[in-house]
Amino acid sequence: MSVDLKDVEDQVIVVTGASSGIGLSTARMAAERGAQLVLAARSEDALEELTGEITEAGGDAVYVVADVSDQDDVRTIAEVAEETYGGFDTWVNVAGAFIYGKLEDTPIEDMRRQFDTNVWGLLYGSLEAADHLKERGGAIINVGSVVSDQAMPLQGSYSASKHAVKGFTDSLRMELEEEGAPVSVTLVKPSAIDTPYPQHAKNYMDRGARLPPPQYAPETVARTILHAAEHPEREVFVGWGGKSMAVLGHYASSLMDTLMETVFYRFQRADREPGPLEDNSLDEPGGELEERGDYDGHVSETSVYTRLSLRTTPAGKVVAGLGVAILLVYAYVRAMGDRGEGTE
Secondary structure: OOOOOOOHHHOEEEEEOOOEHHHHHHHHHHHHOOOEEEEEEOOHHHHHHHHHHHHHOOOEEEEEEOOOOOHHHHHHHHHHHHHHHOOOOEEEEOOOOOEEEOHHHOOHHHHHHHHHHHHHHHHHHHHHHHHHHHHHOEEEEEEOOHHHOOOOOOEHHHHHHHHHHHHHHHHHHHHHHHHOOOEEEEEEEEOEEOOOHHHHOEEOOOOOEOOOOOEEOHHHHHHHHHHHHHOOOOEEEEOHHHHHHHHHHHHOHHHHHHHHHHHHHHHOEOOOOOOOOOOOOOOOOOOOOEOOOOOOOOEEOOOHHHHHHOOOOHHHHHHHHHHHHHHHHHHHHHHHHHHHHOOO
């Protein structure tokens, strides 16, 4: 069965993790385009502020205080959408929990709580959305990561959770397709994005946390999510950095291991002391609306690779492929130059 998706301005869109980073950027962008929104996160103060911001600008939004690791809370999100707007057309699973540190230094209970949010929360949301959309039609959009394909040291449990997200999302897509359900299921895989991710993470390293370059603005992911809300896509990398890592990891895994153990290990350790361990969003929700992080390097506001990859013309795909190939060569040269430096 073909999947016909509405224009964003004609949709009701559910966004989890709407109070920060990618979720916040997506909510604001969808509101600007005229969508009606059901916003979910753990912080009522942040949600109340965001909803007021949207409605004061002429938009239409309601919020639900919800912890996606609680299935009852996820059901409540769907119920509020039904009661307020008669249902929803797109469900976007963005909510996530972040941890930095070697696996042997990270408490198992923290990894379990991370999985409760990143995997079980996304699973609850996807299944709730699928049950609703089988009759109505629409889109389920899951935010994975480049580490859905290529694991990263110092974020091992996060990598494992996003591998699980990819496996679940791919399986759900196939099952809905086999059933003939009019539901598009998309996995969005961002590269490093300039959000408060490192500041919100629980950090077990002896240095401050950061994300490696190249970094992209959260709006690059929001645009991709809203594209997938209108156009069925299987999966989309946001940024050439993520795509190049996945390709290199697949075709030259030993080289990718070397890159991870040298360049990317070092890039995740900031030149500053770590903040207080208890100051993190794994344990407590943040109360402020924050889209951007504190990255002081260049942040790309757009991704040419992603725009080309979303085009269906053969020429666009060829150009995108050539760009990735060139950047892989650059990554190799950079890694070999840094290899002798080791890690900090």
